[in-house]
Amino acid sequence: MKRGYPESPSASVGPPQSRTKYNPNGDGHFLEDESTKIFARKVADHYSARTNQTLEERENSPIIHLKKLNNWIKSVLIQLYARQGGAVLDLACGKGGDLIKWDKAKIGYYVxxxxxxxxxxxxxxxxxxDADHHQRRNKFTFPARLICGDCYEIHLDKVLADDAPFDICSCQFALHYSWSTEARARRALANISSLLRPGGTLIGTMPDANVIIKKLREAEGLDFGNSVYWIHFDEEFSEKKFKSSKPFGIKYKFHLEDAVDCPEWIVPFHVFKSLAEEYDLELVFAKNSHEFVHEYIKKSEYVDLMRRLGALGDGNQDQSTLSQDEWEVAYLYLAFVLKKRGQPDRTPLNTKRDRGQMHISKEDIMYISSN
Structure with a gap:
């Protein structure tokens, strides 16, 4: 698979100190099969079962510095592209780990x-x-709305018609779960494009397919990893060859200590870029996490942020930093930004957002079945 962006720095480097159309007729010609739904349910159950950690448990995680590095990467993306007072669509938002980041960016509305x-x-x-796993600060300053459903299957443009358009969409470490079928990949991109305003931004992180395939081909068998992660491909990929005509449904099992243990899918980035263009989403950049760190750690404001988050130690007494194994895991991922085509709309923000709440009850969560 050819690269869709410049070569990343070598994975051997230690942690830094302190246009093909696959279906022009759209997604209507593709139907979900039962196996895809089963895998989607497995992923959902995996993340549902993960409990919130206390601060002490989190700090004792074998990948604590990797988690802090990932938080830094997401924070940099948000600081670069969030619009003050803007509306945010957070796809695969998980347990809301980025809520404080959005609050610091002074957004106006969150879904x-x-x-x-x-x-x-x-x-x-x-x-x-109300969460007891971390010390809360002041209340969040933006109204919010939460929706439980498969955003790679449901038509969000209908669900969020009164909430759109959004200024920014974020999908962190999750868009690759849409790549099990072409139908899901297209539904994900169609949802994003239909809900973003012209000039709006999609920011995200996902596994770097080029790195994963490279490591697979360098491995003796169908498994590779280190002390904190492993990846396994099934026997159907024993020849370690992947047809460019079949870029969807390339499944592997991913295990990351204290974080992930479920099926994932390869996303050939040049295919992702071409497919996104069909939905008026144009690539701004894609950078492997190593490249991203080396570029933005040179900027003083992001050095200070890194110090506060502690991924590379706090610069004072705490000299701990990412382990070599954690740094290798970081190399498995990339960060990307896309913009929706069209003239940026600088008119006043949409005021039809009274469905957002400043306090969300259980009954306020909208549950949408994908059956």
């Missing part, structure tokens, strides 16, 4: 969507300030 019921409940309590 979170996730397939996992347990994660939605945790997101609700976090937004309300």
């Amino acid at each position: 979170g969507v996730d397939i996992a019921e347990g994660s939605m409940e945790d997101c609700r309590t976090r937004y309300n300030g």
Whole structure:
């Protein structure tokens, strides 16, 4: 698979110190099969079952510095592209781990969507300030709305007709779950494009297919990893060859200590870029996480942010930093930004957002079945 962006720095480098059309007729010609729904349910159940950690448990995680690095990458993306007073659509929002980041960006409205019921409940309590796993600050300054459903299957443009358009959409470490079928991949991009305003931005992170395939081909068998992660491909990929005519449904099993243990899918980025263009989403950049860190760590405001988050230690007494194994995991991912075509709309923000709440009850969560 050819690269869709410049070569990343080598994975051997240690942690830094302190246009093909696959279906021009759209997604209507593709139907979900039962196996896809089963895998989607497995992913949902996995994330629902994960409980919120206490601060002590989190700090003792074997990948704590990797988590902090990922938070830094997401924070940089948000600071770069969030619009003050803007409307945010957070797809696969999980337990609401980015809510504080959006609050610091002074957004005006937030809609979170996730397939996992347990994660939605945790997101609700976090937004309300009821979560006991971390010390809460002041209440969030923006109204919010939460929707539980499969955003890679449901038609969000209908559900969120009164909430759109959004200024920014975020999908962090989750868009690859849409790549099990072409139908799901197209539905994800159609939802994003239909809900973004012209000039609106999609920011995200996903596995770097080029790195994963490279590591697979370098491995003796169908497994590779280190002390904190492993990846396994099934026997159907024993020849380690992937047809360019079949870029969807390339499944592997991914295990990351204290984080992930479920099926995932390869996203050939040049295919993703071409497909996104069909939905008026144009690539701004895609950078492997190593490249992203090396570029933005040179900017003083992001150095200070890194120090506060502690991914590379706090610069004082805490000299701990990412382990080499955590840094290798970071190399498995990339960050990307796309913009929706059209003249940026700088008119006053949509005021039809009275469906958002400043305190969200269980009854306020909208549950949408994908059956």
